[in-house]
Amino acid sequence: MVDFNLTDEQKDIRELAHDFAEKEIRPKAWDYDRDSTFPRDIIEKAWEVGLMNSHVPEEYGGPGLDYLSGCLIEEELGWGCSGIGTSLMCNGLAAAPVAIGGSEEIKKEYLGMLAEEPKLASFCLTEPDAGSDVSAMRTTAVKKGDKYVLNGTKCFITNGSHADWYTVYAKTDKEAGHRGISAFVVPRDAGVVVDKKEDKLGQRASDTAMISFNDVEIPVANLLGEENKGFKLAMMTLDRTRPGVSAMAVGIAQAAFEFARDYSKERVQFGVPIAMHQAIQFMIADMATKIEAARLLTWKSGALLDQGDRNTLASSHAKRFAADSAMEVTVDAVQVYGGYGFIKEYPVEKLMRDAKIMQLYEGTSQIQRLVIAREVLMPRRVDEPATAAA
């Protein structure tokens, strides 16, 4: 039976996240965006109130929340500021492969670290020549005795300049394509080098860095899952994190919608508030429908995980639709503001800039369409059950 009601716990966590976004994020969001300020102070507060590391299981000290609750949190943080929200949620992306593939010792050490202190972790998949095409990566991990030695460069790494540890994908068999990739946990002090911080169009409060590994040695115990099975681990991770990205896109769209709705009731043209003009009403109506539909797809993609079902198709539907809708809704919000929408003194141009990355990171809108097309055109190609603990 389909039930759109949230549990009392889910309502409470949503309220906590909304309250946090309103009181701690919103007052600083536009300044941090302008100055590209890393929100360390907000990260510490969010960690303190329990809004970080949502899916780290209780046995490793985390809150062990369900995926739908994670989506509720991400929507509210995205409503507050998606740049700051991305900084807060990035640990989830790095932690998922550890939770799925790490040994008991590795989980205790690295997931435990996130639960014990407001530490940060980054997910390192993308490279300058390997974005959508993950298999084209060039970073290598060569086994030497009881160590792996890593060499290579990763780019667009969220929280890369600040992370305490990194989940890194590297080739362990250069000839084997996607079947030659393995995943590792790499502590920062193993010798990770931060090459540069990117200057971005949007989400300017989030840190996006290029990092490199030059003969970085890590113990063989830091391998996640089996050698050469890292590609699947990455895909299973993205299945689990795309619902949260979708939720953040819904949050951006919701924020833009609220600003545009309120402004349309205040701004007078031709003798009446512009909300009285059908041209504006239809834009507001379309925004509302897109947000509602995106939220429902997002909830479904999270709820499937909570039921232990595979959600590859649902998470690509949600990510594709929510990201594209956030872009459309924020563009329309600027339109409702007219010329003022183009001015930085008004809030909506930031949201339009922030929305763009939702169509790019964690798989572009085109990659989501590719996944959807494969899933609907071909029989199911993978049969791993989802594990709600990850």
Ligand code: COS
């Ligand atoms: N769960 C588990 N396994 C999966 C999977 C999933 N969701 N999707 C694919 N696989 C498996 C396949 O079953 C296949 O397994 P075999 O080795 O047994 O054949 C293997 O992974 C390779 O799959 P596929 O042939 O589909 O790989 P492609 O190289 O065609 O790549 C896409 C697939 C394009 C979907 C993938 O590379 C991708 O998601 N790219 C985007 C990456 C991304 O999001 N980057 C953003 C960086 S993170 S911020």
